[in-house]
Amino acid sequence: xxxxxxxxxxxxxxxxxxxxxxxxxxxxxxxxxxxxxxxxxxxxxxxxxxxxxxxxxxxxxxxxxxxxxxxxxxxxxxxxxxxxxxxxxxxxxxxxxxxxxxxxxxxxxxxxxxxxxxxxxxxxxxxxxxxxxxxxxxxxxxxxxxxxxxxxxxxxxxxxxxxxxxxxxxxxxxxxxxxxxxxxxxxxxxxxxxxxxxxxxxxxxxxxxxxxxxxxxxxxxxxxxxxxxxxxxxxxxxxxxxxxxxxxxxxxxxxxxxxxxxxxxxxxxxxxxxxxxxxxxxxxxxxxxxxxxxxxxxxxxxxxxxxxxxxxxxxxxxxxxxxxxxxxxxxxxxxxxxxxxxxxxxxxxxxxxxxxxx
Amino acid sequence: xxxxxxxxxxxxxxxxxxxxxxxxxxxxxxxxxxxxxxxxxxxxxxxxxxxxxxxxxxxxxxxxxxxxxxxxxxxxxxxxxxxxxxxxxxxxxxxxxxxxxxxxxxxxxxxxxxxxxxxxxxxxxxxxxxxxxxxxxxxxxxxxxxxxxxxxxxxxxxxxxxxxxxxxxxxxxxxxxxxxxxxxxxxxxxxxxxxxxxxxxxxxxxxxxxxxxxxxxxxxxxxxxxxxxxxxxxxxxxxxxxxxxxxxxxxxxxxxxxxxxxxxxxxxxxxxxxxxxxxxxxxxxxxxxxxxxxxxxxxxxxxxxxxxxxxxxxxxxxxxxxxxxxxxxxxxxxxxxxxxxxxxxxxxxxxxxxxxxx
DNA sequence: GCTCAGCCTGGGATCGATCCCACACCCGGG
DNA sequence: CCCGGGTGTGGGATCGATCCCAGGCTGAGC
Numbered sequence: 001x002x003x004x005x006x007x008x009x010x011x012x013x014x015x016x017x018x019x020x021x022x023x024x025x026x027x028x029x030x031x032x033x034x035x036x037x038x039x040x041x042x043x044x045x046x047x048x049x050x051x052x053x054x055x056x057x058x059x060x061x062x063x064x065x066x067x068x069x070x071x072x073x074x075x076x077x078x079x080x081x082x083x084x085x086x087x088x089x090x091x092x093x094x095x096x097x098x099x100x101x102x103x104x105x106x107x108x109x110x111x112x113x114x115x116x117x118x119x120x121x122x123x124x125x126x127x128x129x130x131x132x133x134x135x136x137x138x139x140x141x142x143x144x145x146x147x148x149x150x151x152x153x154x155x156x157x158x159x160x161x162x163x164x165x166x167x168x169x170x171x172x173x174x175x176x177x178x179x180x181x182x183x184x185x186x187x188x189x190x191x192x193x194x195x196x197x198x199x200x201x202x203x204x205x206x207x208x209x210x211x212x213x214x215x216x217x218x219x220x221x222x223x224x225x226x227x228x229x230x231x232x233x234x235x236x237x238x239x240x241x242x243x244x245x246x247x248x249x250x251x252x253x254x255x256x257x258x259x260x261x262x263x264x265x266x267x268x269x270x271x272x273x274x275x276x277x278x279x280x281x282x283x284x285x286x287x288x289x290x291x292x293x294x295x296x297x298x299x300x301x302x303x304x305x306x307x308x309x310x311x312x313x314x315x316x317x318x319x320x321x322x323x324x325x326x327x328x329x330x331x332x333x334x335x336x337x338x339x340x341x342x343x344x345x346x347x348x349x350x351x352x353x354x355x356x357x358x
Numbered sequence: 359x360x361x362x363x364x365x366x367x368x369x370x371x372x373x374x375x376x377x378x379x380x381x382x383x384x385x386x387x388x389x390x391x392x393x394x395x396x397x398x399x400x401x402x403x404x405x406x407x408x409x410x411x412x413x414x415x416x417x418x419x420x421x422x423x424x425x426x427x428x429x430x431x432x433x434x435x436x437x438x439x440x441x442x443x444x445x446x447x448x449x450x451x452x453x454x455x456x457x458x459x460x461x462x463x464x465x466x467x468x469x470x471x472x473x474x475x476x477x478x479x480x481x482x483x484x485x486x487x488x489x490x491x492x493x494x495x496x497x498x499x500x501x502x503x504x505x506x507x508x509x510x511x512x513x514x515x516x517x518x519x520x521x522x523x524x525x526x527x528x529x530x531x532x533x534x535x536x537x538x539x540x541x542x543x544x545x546x547x548x549x550x551x552x553x554x555x556x557x558x559x560x561x562x563x564x565x566x567x568x569x570x571x572x573x574x575x576x577x578x579x580x581x582x583x584x585x586x587x588x589x590x591x592x593x594x595x596x597x598x599x600x601x602x603x604x605x606x607x608x609x610x611x612x613x614x615x616x617x618x619x620x621x622x623x624x625x626x627x628x629x630x631x632x633x634x635x636x637x638x639x640x641x642x643x644x645x646x647x648x649x650x651x652x653x654x655x656x657x658x659x660x661x662x663x664x665x666x667x668x669x670x671x672x673x674x675x676x677x678x679x680x681x682x683x684x685x686x687x688x689x690x691x692x693x694x695x696x697x698x699x700x701x702x703x704x705x706x707x708x709x710x711x712x713x714x715x716x
Numbered sequence: 717g718c719t720c721a722g723c724c725t726g727g728g729a730t731c732g733a734t735c736c737c738a739c740a741c742c743c744g745g746g
Numbered sequence: 747c748c749c750g751g752g753t754g755t756g757g758g759a760t761c762g763a764t765c766c767c768a769g770g771c772t773g774a775g776c
Contacts, residue, residue, distance in 0.1 A: 078735085
């Protein structure tokens with residue numbers, strides 16, 4: 001068997017070599033087969049500049065016959081403009097990020113852009129690495145759920161348009177698409193307070209990024225609104241993955257004075273609390289009320305369903321990409337933050353606290 | 359404000375222009391700033407060929423100072439070898455595909471490859487489009503969950519290594535990583551038969567691809583093994599998304615002679631059946647037993663948990679990528695199909711049929 | 717002193733597509 | 747008859763990085 005690509009045809013040689021050429025077809029082969037110059041072939045295929053209709057059709061026919069696919073690499077190098085965008089999320093296995101990526105992917109395709117996707121697993125080092133790869137590839141723009149403040153700045157220094165989604169680090173310097181975390185958190189906390197709960201725990205991952213900070217602020221604000229004192233020991237940092245969070249939640253729920261309600265700051269934490277409650281045989285909502293930020297499909301599968309703040313991940317992704325394209329169009333417009341609305345989905349996981357818990 | 363990139367520096371001019379250059383730094387600027395030729399700078403940065411240690415360090419220092427990031431586009435064009443792989447899945451919002459992508463992404467990063475991801479939504483046209491984009495980008499290889507037989511052939515014709523995952527269309531001509539669908543399906547069906555079920559429905563999406571065909575075959579084989587006659591009307595094509603499948607499942611479960619057990623051929627269908635059973639107030643497992651192919655997280659959150667065939671999507675992705683790299687290394691080795699094992703996870707969703715249902 | 721090998725550097729071609737520019741041709745109007 | 751505008755084509759430079767090759771230099775061996 002001949003090793004593929006071993007023997008490259010001499011340039012200038014006739015290009016007719018059977019139905020399946022030994023080597024990748026370039027515009028040169030197309031031009032030769034059609035009996036025109038590379039320039040003419042290029043014009044015929046791209047549609048830029050004058051070409052006789054007859055010639056254009058012939059060239060296109062020949063190109064199709066040879067299975068010619070223009071080399072995007074070469075085109076981008078010459079045009080100095082790439083047709084791909086970079087997308088950087090924290091965890092593809094999390095349905096929220098997966099939905100985000102799905103939305104972006106769909107819209108990118110509609111605009112004839114390809115998507116480079118990286119998953120940083122929440123690590124700033126990996127994030128930086130991925131950003132460098134995007135710079136190296138000269139992507140047209142990047143959509144990122146940032147885990148460090150440096151990333152947007154780094155990309156901006158390299159003149160790559162950036163849109164931050166979900167979280168926002170470079171407010172004012174960089175476009176962003178986020179939801180009103182504070183407002184939504186305030187509303188669900190108020191809901192629990194209105195039901196009569198006083199010992200409401202907040203299970204959260206971090207409290208410095210916009211998501212964590214604002215959800216915490218909303219939770220606090222709801223207490224202030226209701227004139228209820230807040231027990232700071234009920235704000236629990238529970239880590240990033242289900243397993244560690246489950247252990248933390250377990251501890252929280254087995255305290256001498258356990259909370260009567262839990263507000264989980266995202267879907268992973270909600271899953272952890274759900275599992276912990278199950279381990280401890282704490283009936284929801286009779287013994288424990290639960291609300292979640294981020295509505296994912298399992299929350300409507302379990303009984304009772306989990307009351308949650310729904311943010312449409314797909315819509316978030318779509319908004320991010322349209323923001324990105326606007327930015328690409330007008331690089332010097334002032335930075336803009338788009339605020340998407342959330343919806344509170346009432347299900348069965350909340351009820352007044354048990355008498356003993358008051 | 360000056361429009362970015364408007365005024366390009368004359369080549370040959372001194373490169374020292376403040377901390378943040380107006381334009382993207384190329385190897386030419388680095389070379390000039392370090393007082394060497396482009397060739398030497400290239401050798402210094404890549405480490406190929408002779409460079410004096412002193413010079414090398416100086417060039418690297420300068421490059422770092424200028425924030426030089428080599429243009430991957432140009433490098434690939436010259437080297438005729440790309441550092442990205444293409445990944446094409448059917449639906450990123452489905453946790454199975456998301457997990458697959460996550461596994462691939464992680465391993466790709468370890469090998470310093472970037473990942474182009476496309477989501478074809480199950481459409482052969484979109485799949486073909488994406489494949490063409492991958493060819494245009496001259497990716498080093500492609501991992502695909504195929505929806506048509508043409509795709510692998512098309513990519514192969516363009517000399518791009520391909521690995522089919524989950525489903526397999528081009529058996530023998532193309533590497534693949536799959537699970538033993540028939541065996542697993544046979545086992546879970548046998549489990550239901552052993553419990554005493556006779557009216558066991560198979561809710562499935564399609565029956566021509568390897569996944570559908572083999573799961574169906576396994577289901578059939580289990581009946582044959584048990585010497586039980588199979589009611590063909592219990593094999594139901596329920597479509598691709600939760601909503602249409604839920605409607606089909608609803609119809610199935612409200613038949614005059616409903617099944618006492620359902621084998622759902624994937625996680626989407628299992629969700630649909632679960633929801634339909636809930637709508638009809640059919641207690642699981644008392645009135646209806648349920649098993650699923652594909653174990654996703656909600657199946658251990660609901661009560662009772664869903665008995666399922668677990669296939670590790672992340673591991674599948676990792677196997678696919680290592681297979682792909684072997685293929686890139688030795689393009690002419692014979693095609694290989696890797697069979698990953700599955701695990702049957704017993705939970706509470708199966709029980710003997712109700713007396714009336716026998 | 718000369719040669720030769722090994723070290724080190726720079727010039728220029730190259731990858732594939734694009735695009736500017738020069739030029740050729742045709743036709744109508746002055 | 748000549749000129750100019752519109753149409754159509756090809757040559758060659760270009761994008762940025764790489765890499766082959768020629769050639770300069772040094773030092774050791776004869």
